[in-house]
Each structure stands twice: as structure tokens, then as C-alpha cells.
Amino acid sequence: MATVTNWIDHLNKPAEEVAGAIYPGAGSSEGILVIIAVILWIGWHILTAKSESDELSRLAKKRHGANDHKSNITDW
Amino acid sequence: MTDQLGALTTIFTEFYYWVTVVLMFLIHVGFCMYEVGASRYKHHQHTLMKNTMLIPLVTVTWFLFGWWIYWAFPTGPGLAPSIMNESTALITDESAFSATWYTATSDLMAVNLGDHISGVFWAAFLLFSWTAASIVSGAIIERITTFAFGILAIAIGSVFWTIDAAWGWHFDGWMLKLLGYHDAYASGVIHAIAGGFALGVLMVLGPRIGKFSSSGEPRNIGPRNPWLVTVGLFLIYTGFWGFYAACNIPIFDLGPEYGMEGISYWTATNIYVTPTTLSGITFNFLMSLSGGLLAGYWIAKGDPFWTYSSGLAGVICASAGNDLYHPIQAMIIGMIGVVIAYKLHYWVERKFKIDDAVGAVAVHGYAGFVGLVICGFVLNGYPSSGYSVGAMWDGTTYATINPLGQFIGALIMFVVLGLIPGYIIAKVLNGMGKLRIPREVEIAGLDYEMMESAKEDEKAVSSATR
Numbered sequence: 398m399a400t401v402t403n404w405i406d407h408l409n410k411p412a413e414e415v416a417g418a419i420y421p422g423a424g425s426s427e428g429i430l431v432i433i434a435v436i437l438w439i440g441w442h443i444l445t446a447k448s449e450s451d452e453l454s455r456l457a458k459k460r461h462g463a464n465d466h467k468s469n470i471t472d473w
Numbered sequence: 474m475t476d477q478l479g480a481l482t483t484i485f486t487e488f489y490y491w492v493t494v495v496l497m498f499l500i501h502v503g504f505c506m507y508e509v510g511a512s513r514y515k516h517h518q519h520t521l522m523k524n525t526m527l528i529p530l531v532t533v534t535w536f537l538f539g540w541w542i543y544w545a546f547p548t549g550p551g552l553a554p555s556i557m558n559e560s561t562a563l564i565t566d567e568s569a570f571s572a573t574w575y576t577a578t579s580d581l582m583a584v585n586l587g588d589h590i591s592g593v594f595w596a597a598f599l600l601f602s603w604t605a606a607s608i609v610s611g612a613i614i615e616r617i618t619t620f621a622f623g624i625l626a627i628a629i630g631s632v633f634w635t636i637d638a639a640w641g642w643h644f645d646g647w648m649l650k651l652l653g654y655h656d657a658y659a660s661g662v663i664h665a666i667a668g669g670f671a672l673g674v675l676m677v678l679g680p681r682i683g684k685f686s687s688s689g690e691p692r693n694i695g696p697r698n699p700w701l702v703t704v705g706l707f708l709i710y711t712g713f714w715g716f717y718a719a720c721n722i723p724i725f726d727l728g729p730e731y732g733m734e735g736i737s738y739w740t741a742t743n744i745y746v747t748p749t750t751l752s753g754i755t756f757n758f759l760m761s762l763s764g765g766l767l768a769g770y771w772i773a774k775g776d777p778f779w780t781y782s783s784g785l786a787g788v789i790c791a792s793a794g795n796d797l798y799h800p801i802q803a804m805i806i807g808m809i810g811v812v813i814a815y816k817l818h819y820w821v822e823r824k825f826k827i828d829d830a831v832g833a834v835a836v837h838g839y840a841g842f843v844g845l846v847i848c849g850f851v852l853n854g855y856p857s858s859g860y861s862v863g864a865m866w867d868g869t870t871y872a873t874i875n876p877l878g879q880f881i882g883a884l885i886m887f888v889v890l891g892l893i894p895g896y897i898i899a900k901v902l903n904g905m906g907k908l909r910i911p912r913e914v915e916i917a918g919l920d921y922e923m924m925e926s927a928k929e930d931e932k933a934v935s936s937a938t939r
Contacts, residue, residue: 399854
């Protein structure tokens, strides 16, 4: 995965190569990384939406009064 | 300075570090706000004073000996020869970056027309020292004496983190040469060590009264001023921009530096003098912050305290390799670090009855440790240094970055230079009866007398007729 294994060898390359990308897997892993990022992004929305729905349902079942919040302590 | 281009480069570098110091000041402002917001009303003012007074305590000791330690200790001593003088002794000779130039009596530690960099570079490192001490400060609020905290702050801020920086955050450090250690934006050298140190202190200090029920169940002592905590954490985020920039050298010609004849290559570098770009690390900073926030919001079920802290933990976890990672790698690493740190926090709290009031051990210690280990796998095979030819050394090369070296490095940071010294110093202070405030004061509140006298003052003022 290492794109650079020796900085002196790397800096001795032609200028256009020296100026290129140096992250791990440069030129071969970008597509996979983007797919993983998209999966994580969609997965996050699904998981948090479910979690939020569960919480809202739980709160709704308690049938709070309109003024109940006034007795709450301001806390996280 | 006699040529204009050289002068511009020097003055630019001087101003660059100066700006990072101003930005990093916000980290300390943020830590103060965060800690006060997390403490209960009856402890507010003492909590603020404790964290504020580390500024002069660490600054003066950093001037007297902290900066000297950084330049003297890269060899261990005795662990690997310096590339400057080929000796394994403390670097105190006449070589270019010797500690001898950074004693409190040196004329470089003052206004000197021949040196535009030492003061701002000293200050940038000093702000890292404040951060290290401030991380410890948050974990131990509401029950430690200010005296004990002052001693602990000096120990972590001017001694132990400085030693780890010399070992693993210096172009000549022995950990680079023998372990291939890489920690560009201080996952280990600031965060893991400070988290480990805080854990060592907490093991001796014990929990706040009431934190655990008689059956050992932890109780939540939530932040008393959520908005102060929020603004504090936003300020810490802001200060981290300065932190990242300060970890770089803004402009440097690596051709002559690496002994390459006829080659000139101007670039920004990290602290190890290997190439990176401010632009590239900006991608990674924001993506790791986002990864941390996403993972924190999910795992903490939307809890704001943990979500904000997780943003920080995401950056901290990815920091070791953020000079080289792809942004999506940085995001994923930030997410992994947050999940592990969050789970570990509650496991340690329940299992060992550790009361880390602000989650500092988790956010800084565990996330930093995990970040170092992951870095070893993702950057496996990259050179830890550009000085790899051995021209100035004994022929062998610096080790390349590798998983085992990073794991050993993480242990050195978290356990050897963090947890163990924190535990021992806290034990000594406890033995002297100087570590913890009396039980009665803790219950009444450290600010009890201030609040009572304020009440009296107010009574007198409100009953006045003129």
C-alpha cells in the first residue's frame, strides 16, 4: 500500500511524479474508498433514523403534558 | 538577513508560527470553558483557577528546562546515536540543534537579531504543553487540590511529554530510528500520554463523592452548563487548526537537507522533515472530525456531550497519519477510534470504578492509542524519516513505519511515560496528604466561602440606603 518507501528516491524522480499523490494506495484504492464512504454514509442515516424513531415513539407513549418541560432541569 | 528572498522566508516562518500560537491559545480558552461547564456550580471558580494557573506554572518551567529536555533527549539517552554528532549521549555539544543553545541562560532564548525562529517555535511547543496538562485537568475536577494539580501539570507539561516529543516527535528521535514511529499530529505524543497520565492519577485520586452507588453502579454527574461546554469544545476545534499548522514546517528545501546534489525541492513538511501539504492535512482534519462526529452521534444516541467530544476524538485518532492518509481513510479511522474510545470509557468506569469527569482518558488516551496502532497498518512501509541514507549516522537506516513499532510506541506513550509517572507522582502526593481536598469541602463545594461571602456582600449592598 505504501506509495513512497524512500523519500530521497522519490524526490529524485521526474518532477511530474514527485508532484503526485502520496497517500496509501494512490491510483488503486480510490474507488473502493468512495464505495466504503457511501456505504457508511447511507448506513449512518439508516441507523440514526431508526434510533430517532424509537426514541420519539417512546417519548410519545408517555403522553407528556404541554407544561411538563418546565419542571425539567437544563441538562444534557 | 541580507538577501530579500531569504528574509521573506524567515519572516514568513516566524509569522506563521506566531499565528499558530494565537490560534492554539483558543484551545486553552476552550478547555477552561469546557471544564467549568462540566463542573458543578459549587466548584466553578476553583475549577477555572486550577486550569488557568497551569499557564504560568508550565510556561516558566518550560522556559527553565522543558525546552532544553526536548533538544537534549532524542537519543534516549543511550538508545540510538544522533545523526548530528553520532553519539548516544544527551545532545549537549556544539552541534546545530543541540540543547546547549536552549538553556535558560542562552542568548538565543531572548531577543536576538540572529534568530527569528526560536521564540515562536518555543511558544508553539509550549502551547502543546498547556494542552497536555489541560487534558489531565479535566479528568480530575472537583476533588484535587490546586497544589497537587500544579505539580502534576509541571510533570506532564514540562517533563514527560517533552521526553516523548524528543523520542518520537523529533527528526533525530530514537523511536523513529529503531521503531519506525510516526505520529505527525500527536495522537500519541500529546493525547495518548496525557490520557494515560490522567488515568494514572485517577487510579490514586478516586471518584467524586456520590459518583458510584453502594452497589458500585456509576451515577451520571452531567455538565451543569451545557452551553459553556458546547462553546468550549467549538473553541478547542478552532484551536486545533493552529495545532495542526504548528506541527508543520511551512517552507523548507529538502534537496540540500537530504544531501541531494543539484536538487531543490521546496515544500511544507511535518515535524520529521518529510513532505506533506497544509492543503492535504486540511482535507484530513475535516474528514476525521466528520467521521468522529458521525460515529459519536450514532453510538451515543445523539448525546451532545459525547457527540462533541467524539469530533475531537476522531481528529485525535487520525492525527498520527494525517500527513499521508487519504481523506476517506482519515474519516474511517476517526470513526473506529470513537467507537473504541466510547466503549472503553464505560467499560473501565464500571470495571475499575474510574471517575473520568469529562471523558478525557477516552477522548485523548484511548483514541490516541488506537490511532497510533491503526497508523502502523495503514502507513506500513512508508519511511519514518527522509534522513534514511545514514550519511551522518553509522550506516544503518531509520526503520520504516510498521504495526509492531507503532504498537510499542503507543505503549511507551500511554503506559511508560503517561500512566506510570502519573500514578507514582499521585501516590507520593497522596502519601503527603496533599492530593485530595477534605471530604467536607468536596461536599460543601470548593467555592463555598466565596459564595457565602458574596451573599454577605450582596446583603450589605442591598440593605444600603445610599
